[in-house]
């Protein structure tokens with residue numbers, strides 16, 4: 001009896017879902033920062049949606065090959081363009097959560113096809129991305145997924161070839177060997193970096209942070225750690241306490257502020273827990289604000 005009643009309900013729900021998801025077919029397309037669907041065959045720059053960082057590119061590390069996928073340190077650097085290639089050859093646009101390859105261009109020196117590929121890196125004991133793969137390799141398959149955050153900003157995920165329901169997220173971390181900022185994988189969705197795509201044009205102009213903003217960044221973020229900084233006597237203890245309690249960890253990671261996201265990225269290398277990252281970031285933000 002109970003199962004009989006469930007059947008039509010489930011079917012109705014399913015049909016409703018189907019209607020909702022197929023009503024606007026364009027809604028499952030991945031878009032560039034201007035809101036235009038990504039075109040197969042066009043070149044795009046990838047960079048973070050928030051914060052002042054350089055674009056994503058490729059670089060040699062210790063030896064000349066392979067080339068590693070990196071984030072440029074200089075926020076004015078737009079990165080190296082890539083092409084997105086659907087695994088399903090009939091598709092002319094890039095659909096959300098569909099299997100794609102990311103083509104960074106052939107490298108004659110490295111004799112490689114230049115598709116992004118996941119490899120395990122012994123120095124950092126984690127998976128990183130190299131710009132040196134063959135598109136028929138399962139480790140060159142990625143997907144682009146929507147985030148709850150900024151418009152036309154996405155996470156890039158890596159479905160594990162053996163268990164495709166599990167996936168890892170692309171993130172950026174500091175390489176122990178070279179001090180480059182490498183693009184690698186994380187299983188922690190809170191540490192997934194959110195990216196945007198800029199179509200490569202002759203007149204491409206990516207907004208550079210103003211000098212004052214970069215200075216603030218340098219002073220506020222990259223210099224001393226907050227717990228080592230001496231409190232200024234001018235700051236009111238009460239004001240700081242109130243400020244800190246206003247920066248509570250949100251339940252929903254997508255609601256994290258830009259500054260907190262930066263904190264998570266900064267402490268990516270450490271064994272710092274989420275709560276500790278929040279506490280450190282709250283101290284840092286509040287010392288600046290109060």
Ligand SMILES: *[C@@H]1O[C@H](CO)[C@@H](O)[C@H](O)[C@H]1NC(C)=O
Nearest residue numbers: 086087088089090091092095
């Ligand atoms: C490939 O994409 C086309 C167009 O979106 C779709 O109709 C078709 O079912 C896809 N094929 C596979 C194998 O997913």
Ligand SMILES: *[C@@H]1O[C@H](CO)[C@@H](O)[C@H](O)[C@H]1NC(C)=O
Nearest residue numbers: 111112113133134135136137
């Ligand atoms: C790509 O990999 C496949 C399987 O390993 C191999 O047969 C093929 O020759 C490779 N193609 C190139 C261009 O390296």
